[in-house]
Amino acid sequence: MSFLAGSVAGAVVSGGVYYGFSTLMQSRYVVVTYFHASSLHSLSERLSSASTIVPPPPASTRVVHRPFVTLVQSRWNQEVASIFATVAKWEQHASEWGRKLLYGERS
Secondary structure, three states, rough: OOOHHHHHHHHHHHHHHHHHHHHHHHHHHHHHHHHHHHHHHHHHHHHHHOOOOOOOOOOHOOOOHHHHHHHHHHHHHHHHHHHHHHHHHHHHHHHHHHHHHHHHHOO
């Protein structure tokens, strides 16, 4: 008996919740639809009555040249390239030294 009463009570509660949410959504839908229609109408009127659109300036005028930053970046790149070249030279000398040590080559 309690199983039947619990099932019926659950069905009644879920039906009430469903009815409440559907009524709430339906009333909000009418208000939201009216709001969107009126805002869409006002935006359409503003767009049709607007004057010509001013384009943004070209990208070439918006690029800012910074000679100091360019100088610092190029100097940094030169230093990094120098470090890599030095390490590569050390690696070559180390491999030659290891080859001479292992294989006994004398020059």
